[in-house]
Amino acid sequence: MTTTGSKQDLAKGGLKPSLFPDSASVATANVAGDTLDASLLQSMMESLKNDIFGKIDSSAASLILSVRQELKSSVEPLQRAVEAHEPTI
Missing domain, CATH: 1.20.5 (Single alpha-helices involved in coiled-coils or other helix-helix interfaces)
Known part of the structure; x- marks a missing residue:
């Protein structure tokens, strides 16, 4: 899977670049201290x-x-x- 934004753009939004992995692994993001799963x-x-x-x-x-x-x-x-x-x- 590819992203349209850069890693810096993703970081500005509070999302880790790992939210958009190339593999089928579970993606996580840290938003306001909460861990959200895919x-x-x-x-x-x-x-x-x-x-x-x-x-x-x-x-x-x-x-x-x-x-x-x-x-x-x-x-x-x-x-x-x-x-x-x-x-x-």
Whole structure:
């Protein structure tokens, strides 16, 4: 596994470069005196991912509802106008 940041960048964030090993060994980081193992970090990342996906889903649903309402308010008057003139068409 490779990292995108340098070892100095990792150290600034309080993470040991060993957090991203090239082998399948268990990675650990010392954050505020607590030792976090790879499974806890994975769990935290999964939780963060779910939060982000939830916000995206909520925003998408809100946008869809907004667009539907806007289209409905734009299209309904046009439909009424067409229906009023159908006998002459």
